[in-house]
Amino acid sequence: MARRTSPPIYPHDLPTLYAQQLRGRRTAAGLSMDALAAAMGYTGTWIWQVETGAERPSFKFAEDCDTYWNTDRLFRDIQEAMERPGPVRTVPGFAEYSQHEVRAALIRSYEALMIAGILQTEDFIRAIYTSEQRTAAEIETRVVQRMERQARVLGRDDPPRLWIVHEERALRAMVAPPDVMRAQWAYLLEMCQRPKVHIQVVPENIGYHEGLAGSFTTLTGPSDAAYIESGGYGSYIQDPQAVASFSERFELVRNVALTTSASIDLITSLMESSYDDRLNARQVAQVVPQQR
CATH class of the missing domain: 1.10.260.40 (lambda repressor-like DNA-binding domains)
Structure with missing residues (x-):
């Protein structure tokens, strides 16, 4: 030996x-x-x-x-x-963003790599943090933190209008077991029934478009801002010209996305399909969970 x-x-x-x-x-x-x-x-x-x-x-x-x-x-x-759970550290820049997110009238987000954090289920959140090999206590602390954020934003008396555009590959990425993925897709369909929630999907065959430079979020009201995050670092942006640029980019991405109805059909097809045979070591992505 x-x-x-x-x-x-x-x-x-x-x-x-x-x-x-x-x-x-x-x-x-x-x-x-x-x-x-x-x-x-x-x-x-x-x-x-x-x-x-x-x-x-x-x-x-x-x-x-x-x-x-x-x-x-x-x-x-x-x-x-x-x-023992330790203090939960957030991505630099996210704390400032979250303070404004809870007061925004309109949240628009383009997600290139993974389902938006504001729309993730509890089991999905737990699965992506488990991939970081954290302790059970740390994972549960992170799950509670994200679920509380969702409740603060979407559970308030007058919730914001939420408009999320996902890349199709972000929805297809098997970052959790098949049953968790199906429940996540079902939850997206459930959220689409809310009058202030809009989800669109950019199909995989669309080719180059303005969103490929990276994911971002814009906030409208009471003050306008944008937020970007990459590699564990976030930036909360308030410069009017930069915010306007991100708003324009969102509209350009939205224009190449499927309609809301077609997007719902695509998500439904994902939920109803069997992915068990496709789940293998190459397809289970090891994703760094982003705050947003």
């Missing part, structure tokens, strides 16, 4: 601190990963995965480590700290 090796570990966060404690004790005892695994009732592959951060350890494994190394609650305390 080939000898397993691990890259250097730097204790800059809790998972790597955990890994360092495990690896340090193992090497000090002169044990290989396979030898330690045999003594503790695990596999050498599991020990390697924990030491390299490829897998998050369980509470059972933490208890077994404390018992084996006679470390009282060291590993369990680190495990509990990893599972």
